[in-house]
Amino acid sequence: MERPNWAPGDIDLERPSVARVYDCWLGGAHNFAADRAAAQKTLEAMPELRGVVLNHRALLRRAVWYLLGQGVRQFLDLGSGIPTVGNVHEIAQSADAGARVVYVDIDPVAVAHSRSLLNGNGRVSVLQADVRDFEGVLTSQEVGAQLDFDEPIAVLMIALLHFVPDEEDPRGIIAGYRDRLAPGSFLAISHAGYEAGEEPPASREARKIYDSSVTPITLRDKTQLTGLLEGFSLVEPGVVRVPAWRPESPDDVEGSGKRFPGFAAIGRKA
Incomplete structure (x- = not known):
C-alpha cells in the first residue's frame, strides 16, 4: 500500500487504530484500507453504530458549551x-x-493532523501520549505551557474509557488527573455501555468484530460509570444516556435515547 504524504513513516498501515476507525465512521479521510475494512465490518453487524458515534461527537459539543457557561476557559481533551x-x-x-x-492522543495520525490544523494558534497544543500515563501527560511540556492548574480546567474523556479494562484501573487514572485539578474544575465523560440484559445481538456481534480487529471494549452500566466519577459532584441531569445529557431538542432523545448504548455525565470538583 502506498503511504499517503500525511502519514508518519512509523505507522503500520495494515493494523487498524481506534482513532482512524472512528474517523471512518465520521466520514473522515485520514484512515487506511485496514481501518475502513474494520469500520465497515462492524457497521454491517450494527448499522446504527455511525449514529452512535455521531451522538458522542454531539455530546462533546454540548459539554464544551456547558463548561464555557460555567466560566471554564482551559480544556484537556484526552483521547x-x-x-x-x-x-x-x-x-x-x-x-x-x-x-x-x-x-492528547496516542495515534500519530491524529497528532500530526491536529498539529496541521492549528495554523500558529499559540493557545492550543497537541501531545502524543498514552492518556493512561497521567503523570507523563500532566508533566509534559505541552500541558505545562498551556494550562494553569491553579485555575479550573475541564478534562474531557469522550468515548475514551471503554478502551480501558478494569485491570488497567480506570478509577485510578481518573483520580490521577482529578487530584491535580483546582476546585471548580470539571470532568466530562461519555462511555459505551448498557444496563444489565439490554445489549442486543447486533451489538454483541459488532463488539466481537471490533475486539478482534481493533482493540477490546469494556462496556459499563450506569452504576459502574457513576463509580468512576468518585471525587466529583455530578451536575444535572447526572449519569444518563448520551442523547439525554442536556439535549438541544427533546426530539433528540426520542427512540434512540431510551436504550442508547452509552452514558454521559459531567462532574465538578468541589
Missing part, C-alpha cells in the same frame, strides 16, 4: 482523536479567543 468539524478549540475560542486547549 482527542483525528480532528473533524467542531473541535474543542474551535468551539471554545468562538466564545473566548483566550481559551486554551491541549489535545
Whole structure:
C-alpha cells in the first residue's frame, strides 16, 4: 500500500487504530484500507453504530458549551482523536479567543493532523501520549505551557474509557488527573455501555468484530460509570444516556435515547 504524504513513516498501515476507525465512521479521510475494512465490518453487524458515534461527537459539543457557561476557559481533551468539524478549540475560542486547549492522543495520525490544523494558534497544543500515563501527560511540556492548574480546567474523556479494562484501573487514572485539578474544575465523560440484559445481538456481534480487529471494549452500566466519577459532584441531569445529557431538542432523545448504548455525565470538583 502506498503511504499517503500525511502519514508518519512509523505507522503500520495494515493494523487498524481506534482513532482512524472512528474517523471512518465520521466520514473522515485520514484512515487506511485496514481501518475502513474494520469500520465497515462492524457497521454491517450494527448499522446504527455511525449514529452512535455521531451522538458522542454531539455530546462533546454540548459539554464544551456547558463548561464555557460555567466560566471554564482551559480544556484537556484526552483521547482527542483525528480532528473533524467542531473541535474543542474551535468551539471554545468562538466564545473566548483566550481559551486554551491541549489535545492528547496516542495515534500519530491524529497528532500530526491536529498539529496541521492549528495554523500558529499559540493557545492550543497537541501531545502524543498514552492518556493512561497521567503523570507523563500532566508533566509534559505541552500541558505545562498551556494550562494553569491553579485555575479550573475541564478534562474531557469522550468515548475514551471503554478502551480501558478494569485491570488497567480506570478509577485510578481518573483520580490521577482529578487530584491535580483546582476546585471548580470539571470532568466530562461519555462511555459505551448498557444496563444489565439490554445489549442486543447486533451489538454483541459488532463488539466481537471490533475486539478482534481493533482493540477490546469494556462496556459499563450506569452504576459502574457513576463509580468512576468518585471525587466529583455530578451536575444535572447526572449519569444518563448520551442523547439525554442536556439535549438541544427533546426530539433528540426520542427512540434512540431510551436504550442508547452509552452514558454521559459531567462532574465538578468541589
